[in-house]
Amino acid sequence: MAKELLSIEHLSASYGEKDVLTDISLSVKAGQIICIVGESGSGKSTLLKAVHGMDRVRVTGGSIRAFGSPVSAMTDEQRRSLLGGEIGLIPQNPAGSFNPIRPFEAQLRETMQSHGRQFDPAETARAFEAVGLADARGLLRLRPYELSGGMNQRVAIAAAMLLKPRLLLCDEVTSALDVTTAGKVIRELEQMNRELGTAILMVTHHLGIARRMAEKIGIMKDGRMIELEDADWILNAPVQEYTRQLLRDVPKLAGRERSGEESAGGLDDR
Amino acid sequence: MKIKRSVSDQRKKQRYRIIAASAAAVILIAVALLAPMLSPNDPYRTNSAIIRHAPCAAYPFGTDNLGRCVLSRVLMGARTTIAVTFFLVAVSFVIGTAIGLLCGYYGGRIDDLLMRVADIMLAFPQMVIAIAVAGILGGGIAGAMTALGITMWTGFARLSRSHARTLRGMPYIQAALLSGKSGPYIMLHHILPNVLEPLLTNALTQIGTTMIGISGLSFLGLGIVPPQAEWGSMISESRAYIQIAPWAVLFPALATILTILVFNYLGDAVMEYRMAERHT
Amino acid sequence: MLRRAVKRAAELIIILIILSFLVFALMYAAPGDPAEKRLTSQGIVVTKEILQAERERLGLLRPFFVRYGEWLGSIARGDFGVSFKDDMPVAGKLAAGLKNTLILSSLSLLISLAAALPLGIVSAVRQDGPADHLIRVVSFVGNSLPNFLISVLLMYFFCIRLKLLPVIASGNLRGLLLPALSLAIPLASRFVRQIRSELIGELQEEYVTGLRARGVRERYVIWKNVLYNSLGHIVTMAALAVGTLMGGSVVIETVFRWPGIGKLVMDSINARDYPVIMGFVLIMGTIYMGVNLLADVIAGILDPRILNTQK
Numbered sequence: 001m002a003k004e005l006l007s008i009e010h011l012s013a014s015y016g017e018k019d020v021l022t023d024i025s026l027s028v029k030a031g032q033i034i035c036i037v038g039e040s041g042s043g044k045s046t047l048l049k050a051v052h053g054m055d056r057v058r059v060t061g062g063s064i065r066a067f068g069s070p071v072s073a074m075t076d077e078q079r080r081s082l083l084g085g086e087i088g089l090i091p092q093n094p095a096g097s098f099n100p101i102r103p104f105e106a107q108l109r110e111t112m113q114s115h116g117r118q119f120d121p122a123e124t125a126r127a128f129e130a131v132g133l134a135d136a137r138g139l140l141r142l143r144p145y146e147l148s149g150g151m152n153q154r155v156a157i158a159a160a161m162l163l164k165p166r167l168l169l170c171d172e173v174t175s176a177l178d179v180t181t182a183g184k185v186i187r188e189l190e191q192m193n194r195e196l197g198t199a200i201l202m203v204t205h206h207l208g209i210a211r212r213m214a215e216k217i218g219i220m221k222d223g224r225m226i227e228l229e230d231a232d233w234i235l236n237a238p239v240q241e242y243t244r245q246l247l248r249d250v251p252k253l254a255g256r257e258r259s260g261e262e263s264a265g266g267l268d269d270r
Numbered sequence: 271m272k273i274k275r276s277v278s279d280q281r282k283k284q285r286y287r288i289i290a291a292s293a294a295a296v297i298l299i300a301v302a303l304l305a306p307m308l309s310p311n312d313p314y315r316t317n318s319a320i321i322r323h324a325p326c327a328a329y330p331f332g333t334d335n336l337g338r339c340v341l342s343r344v345l346m347g348a349r350t351t352i353a354v355t356f357f358l359v360a361v362s363f364v365i366g367t368a369i370g371l372l373c374g375y376y377g378g379r380i381d382d383l384l385m386r387v388a389d390i391m392l393a394f395p396q397m398v399i400a401i402a403v404a405g406i407l408g409g410g411i412a413g414a415m416t417a418l419g420i421t422m423w424t425g426f427a428r429l430s431r432s433h434a435r436t437l438r439g440m441p442y443i444q445a446a447l448l449s450g451k452s453g454p455y456i457m458l459h460h461i462l463p464n465v466l467e468p469l470l471t472n473a474l475t476q477i478g479t480t481m482i483g484i485s486g487l488s489f490l491g492l493g494i495v496p497p498q499a500e501w502g503s504m505i506s507e508s509r510a511y512i513q514i515a516p517w518a519v520l521f522p523a524l525a526t527i528l529t530i531l532v533f534n535y536l537g538d539a540v541m542e543y544r545m546a547e548r549h550t
Numbered sequence: 551m552l553r554r555a556v557k558r559a560a561e562l563i564i565i566l567i568i569l570s571f572l573v574f575a576l577m578y579a580a581p582g583d584p585a586e587k588r589l590t591s592q593g594i595v596v597t598k599e600i601l602q603a604e605r606e607r608l609g610l611l612r613p614f615f616v617r618y619g620e621w622l623g624s625i626a627r628g629d630f631g632v633s634f635k636d637d638m639p640v641a642g643k644l645a646a647g648l649k650n651t652l653i654l655s656s657l658s659l660l661i662s663l664a665a666a667l668p669l670g671i672v673s674a675v676r677q678d679g680p681a682d683h684l685i686r687v688v689s690f691v692g693n694s695l696p697n698f699l700i701s702v703l704l705m706y707f708f709c710i711r712l713k714l715l716p717v718i719a720s721g722n723l724r725g726l727l728l729p730a731l732s733l734a735i736p737l738a739s740r741f742v743r744q745i746r747s748e749l750i751g752e753l754q755e756e757y758v759t760g761l762r763a764r765g766v767r768e769r770y771v772i773w774k775n776v777l778y779n780s781l782g783h784i785v786t787m788a789a790l791a792v793g794t795l796m797g798g799s800v801v802i803e804t805v806f807r808w809p810g811i812g813k814l815v816m817d818s819i820n821a822r823d824y825p826v827i828m829g830f831v832l833i834m835g836t837i838y839m840g841v842n843l844l845a846d847v848i849a850g851i852l853d854p855r856i857l858n859t860q861k
Contacts, residue, residue, distance in 0.1 A: 052763055076768075084765025097760025099775045101853050107761075110774060114767040145855050159764065390565050393842075397797020398834045402573065402827055405819030406580045482696040486801060489698040490816060502698065509702055509805075513710050520706075523699050530694045538690070 003030045005167045005199055006051065006087075010062035013050045020046045022223045023062070028167060033193055033200045035210035035231075037246065038220035044203040045092060047220070048169050051201075052089055053079055066167075085115045088165035088198075092172045094156035098144040105140035108159060115163060127158040131188050150181045157185065161192055168192065170202040174209060186213065207246050211235055219243050284543045291536035298529055302348040311339035313346040313499050322515035332517035334508055340518050344525045346499035351529065354494070355480045358415050358422070363473050365419075366426025367465070371457045373427070374434025385431070388424040396421045400483060404492035414493035418483045422476065429472055433465040471544055475537035478530050485526055501526045555847055562839045566832065570625070573831050574618050577824050584634045584822045585610060591635070591821065608634060621828075630829040635818070640825045644833055647811035651803070654810055655795045657726060658733035663788060665738040670745025675772060677750060685742060692739025697798045701732035701805045729806045733798045737791055748783050752776045782849035782856070789845030796834050 006028040013021040020043045028034055038044040049057040051064055053071060064071040067086055071079070083089065091097050098107055109119040125136035131154040133139060144152050153173070160168060170189065174182035190213060192198045204210060210217045211231070218228040219240065227240050238244050301308065311329065317337035325332040331340035373381040391399075400417040407413035437443060437460070446456050485502030487493035494500035496507055501522040508518035585604040589596050605611050624631060630640035673685040708715045708728060716725050752758070753776055761771050800812035807813065811830060818826035850856050 080762070080765050080767070082765070083763055089763040091760060091763060093756065094760075096756035097763065099757045099761065099779065101779060101855060102775065106774070107766075110770040111761075111764050111766050114765055114770060143854070156760075163764070390568055393562075393565050393839055394569065394835050395793025395796045395838050397794065397800070398831065398838075401797060401800050401815070401819075402831045403576065405815070405827060406573075406577050406824075408581050478694060482694075486696055486698055486797075489696075490801060490804065492819070502696075505699065505702055512702070512706050516706060519702060523703060526699055527695060530696070531691065534690070534694045 004028070005030055005067060006201065007065045008047075008051070008062070009065075011047075011050065011059065011064060012061035013046060013057050013059045015046050015049070015057050019060070020057075020223050021050065024225050025062075026218065026225065026228065028199050028201050030166065030199055031193070031197045032215050033190075033202070033213050034216045034218065035214035036201070036203045036218045036220055036225075037205065037207050037210050038203075039205060042220040043223040044205075044220045045171055046223075048089070048171050048201070048203055051169060052083055052087065081115065084111065084160075084163050084165070086166055088160035088163060088168040090153075090156055090160055090168065090170045090173050092175070093149075094173070095144065095147075095149040095152035097156050098152065100145040101143050103141055103143055104155060108140070108162070111159060112162065124158075124162060127162045128155070130161065130191070131155075131158045132184055133158065150178070153181075153185065154188075157188060161196075164196060165198060167199045167201065170200060170204075172204055173202070174204070174206070189213070207249075219246065281543075281546065284539065284546060287539040288536070288543060291532060291539050294532045295536050298348065298532055299352060301345065302352040305345040305349045309339070309342035309345050311342045313339060313342035314497055315339075322511065322518070324515075325517055331521040332515060334504070334515065334518040335511055340504075340521050343499040343504060344501070344521050347501045347504060347522060348525065348529070350494055350498060350500045351481055351484065351526075354411060354415065354484055355477055358419055358480055358484070359473050359476050361415075362419055362422035362476070363426050363469065366423035367430045367462075367469060369423065370427035370430030371434050371461060371465075374431035375438055375453060375457055375461065377435075381431075384427070388427055391421045391424050394421075397483070397486070400487065401490070401492065404487050409492045409495055411494050414484060414487045417487065417492075418480060422480070425472055425476070426469060429468055430465050433468070434461050437461050437464060467544075471537075471540055474533075474540055478534035478537060481526075481530050481533065554850070555843065558843050558846065562836075562843060565839065566835055567622070569835055570622060570828070570832055571618065573828055574621065575614075577828065578614055578617075584608065584824055587822045588634050625832065631825040633818075633823050633826055635821045635823045635826075640829045643814060643826060644811060644829050647809065647814040648833065650808060651796075651799050651810035651812060654726060654729055654733070654803070654808060655792070655799055657730040658737065658795060658798075659788065659791065661730055661734040662738040662741055662791070665734070666741030666745055667784075669738075670742045671749065671772070671777070673742065673746045674749035674753065682746075686746075689739040689742040689746075692735050693743060695736050695739075697732050697736055698801045698805065700735050701729070701802050704728050704732055705805070726808075729802045729808055732802050732805075733795060737794060737798075740794075741787065741791070744787050745780075745784060748780050748787075749776060752780050755779075779853065782852040785845045785848050785852070786842075789842045792841045793838050796838065 004027055006026070008024055008026040011021055011024040012019070024047060026034070026036075026047075036044045036047065046057055050059055051066070051071070059072060066082060069078075074082070098104065105119075108124060112119045121137070121140075124140070128134075128136040128139065133151070133154050139147075139151075139155070144155075147155070157173075168189070173185055173189075186209065189200060189202075193200055200213070202209070202213070207217075214231045216229065217231045217234040219226050219234070219238075219242065221242055227234060227238065227243050234243060235247065238247065315338065317333070320329070320333050320337045322335060323329055323333040323337070329339050329341065331344060334340055334343070369384055373384050396418075399421060400414075402417075403420060404413050404417035407416060434457070443456060443460055446460055451459075484493055485500065485505075488495070488500045488502035489506045491503070491506065494503055496503055504522040505519050505526075508515065508522075512519045583601075583605075585601055585608055586596055588608075589600060589604055594600065609617060621631065628641060630644060632638065633640055633643060669685050669689070673682045676682050705728060715728055758771060758776065761775060762768075796812075799810055800816060802808070803810040803812035804816045811833070815827060815830040817823075818830070
């Protein structure tokens with residue numbers, strides 16, 4: 001059995017003034033791709049936030065263990081070195097995950113140094129190429145506000161790849177992208193999974209993406225995990241009526257291969 | 271949804287702060303109003319027999335260089351400072367709001383012109399203008415108030431203008447227009463009530479600054495002049511013999527600090543309460 | 551960038567001309583007669599004839615616009631006229647005072663920033679901690695103190711009670727300490743409050759969460775990002791404070807008898823020496839607007855987004 005990277009048991013959490021997660025259990029093993037599907041407000045993003053411990057999500061019950069140690073007992077420094085290094089995150093709006101007015105190079109350098117590594121231009125260029133960004137040297141001199149959201153997103157993914165995390169958390173990565181770019185990003189993530197063995201926990205409102213990538217699919221509704229099973233099982237023999245309805249709402253497409261590309265949020269690449 | 275306890279606790283704390291600060295402000299205003307009754311002595315009567323007398327039973331804060339009762343003068347000074355400040359803030363409020371509403375509602379050339387004037391006023395350091403204007407006008411209450419008022423109205427004008435501009439496009443304003451209501455009617459009955467809260471908050475935060483301005487000008491001899499009791503001019507008058515009669519400086523100084531602290535605290539508390547309101 | 555700066559500079563000149571007109575008009579309408587004031591101060595018994603001759607000599611009798619035009623024209627050549635009080639050139643008086651005022655004001659500004667930056671940073675980074683609470687109370691009180699009051703109290707405690715420092719500001723650092731502190735205490739307190747709220751706002755920006763989620767060390771997050779991004783606002787804040795310092799220096803220089811432009815203008819107000827007052831307003835206005843223009847340019851270099859949004 002593969003090593004367990006993340007183990008969530010009976011987790012309840014609140015965000016601000018609201019209780020948003022109730023009794024969630026989930027486990028991510030090395031190399032696995034798990035997709036959590038749900039409508040907005042179902043608590044799926046909060047689940048990720050609870051794992052990486054930012055954004056004032058308060059755990060009110062249950063436990064989260066990452067790489068064997070309980071997250072709640074970690075010191076700030078332990079959590080910091082775990083984040084990025086072992087657990088990568090591609091947030092909902094990756095374009096916002098960089099300081100908009102400082103050049104990428106300085107920011108990537110500091111990110112690498114924070115994890116005890118050196119900034120290597122050649123390695124960075126390779127990572128940029130992998131996400132379809134040519135001219136790494138030119139891009140590194142630019143500031144995030146000078147690039148489109150889609151470009152920023154790819155730099156964010158490249159940054160996550162540079163750190164070679166064993167677990168990558170993705171929050172609605174395709175929602176702000178046009179169809180073509182979204183398809184590219186999905187392929188890049190799959191490639192990371194194949195080549196580096198990175199486990200991926202992805203949150204999305206698109207069952208289509210889950211169908212394409214996931215080994216396991218979880219369905220969330222009103223802060224609860226109502227179904228969590230192998231992808232084939234969920235797609236072919238869902239137990240819950242809600243899941244069946246979600247499946248009906250996914251437009252019929254020719255094959256699993258193309259479904260990642262129907263995830264357009266309708267926004268252009270700016 | 272369950273409201274988290276800490277948030278409502280925080281609101282409660284903010285509310286208590288406002289109540290406490292308001293209570294202190296009301297006490298100060300009451301002291302100012304009742305000053306003639308509270309004063310143990312005549313604040314204007316000079317007495318060469320008791321010049322620079324240390325605090326005692328008859329003169330709890332001592333006497334100044336002319337033998338006047340410092341406590342009585344501090345109490346009367348509260349009246350001067352608070353009355354002048356409130357009057358000035360109120361006048362700036364009314365004039366600034368009227369200008370802002372007219373500019374924001376009608377727009378056009380007058381709007382351009384008046385907002386340019388406001389820009390020019392703000393492009394200059396306020397106290398430099400105030401000192402120059404008060405200096406040219408030759409001191410006195412009216413001069414000091416004009417000097418400070420020249421720049422003060424701009425804050426109210428900008429605030430009410432921006433609200434009036436946004437509200438003008440609202441459907442209910444359009445409806446009122448269609449039903450034949452006049453511009454002034456709409457401004458008074460539909461726009462003003464909606465701007466009142468931010469304007470009053472702004473007025474509240476202006477009180478402390480205005481007091482500092484008034485007493486500063488009076489200290490320089492450009493505002494309220496002796497014998498009328500005012501803290502800034504009292505401090506300025508008594509500064510020369512602070513070595514012999516420190517009480518004649520220290521008590522008005524304490525009164526100034528206390529009053530400004532109370533009104534600034536009230537302003538801060540209300541601002542914080544409104545900011546928190548906007549976030550929830 | 552350059553075009554924007556030029557446009558602002560042109561605006562600055564227009565504003566100065568408008569302001570000079572307003573000040574001139576105000577002075578024209580002002581009560582009190584400089585000719586009479588001048589004669590009495592020289593101990594001359596004022597008769598109607600002498601007064602009229604003096605008015606004539608000072609050029610007070612010519613029409614308003616002629617006087618304004620002439621005055622504005624000579625200002626453009628750097629000639630601020632002669633003082634009504636002693637016939638000395640106003641430009642020379644102003645320049646001498648300005649130098650001393652700049653020394654005092656820059657010292658105060660430096661003290662304020664040196665004190666406020668670390669305190670504001672600690673207060674924002676350790677928000678709601680004990681240090682933050684203490685800093686907030688102290689800066690609230692400091693911000694509420696009028697500088698004339700601070701100057702009188704400081705003088706009383708340090709010069710009279712403790713006899714540590716001289717009462718009259720002399721040129722050395724010891725003499726400048728109290729005047730500089732009198733200006734710096736309220737200013738530093740205001741800075742602390744402004745820096746704190748600026749940094750707290752910046753810490754809530756989305757990218758801060760992004761950097762932290764990538765495991766970037768907190769010292770990089772604070773020093774290289776949050777502080778860097780706030781720098782433009784801090785520069786703007788300091789530039790606006792120059793206006794406060796100008797007003798404050800009139801008070802403080804008078805209290806400590808520091809021979810700056812502030813003390814000069816108070817003496818001139820008492821003597822109704824109009825050319826000096828007008829020169830003071832124009833010089834202060836020019837410096838203030840120039841400083842703010844410079845701050846704008848610096849803020850634009852630090853955060854180029856400003857230029858894109860504020861077209």
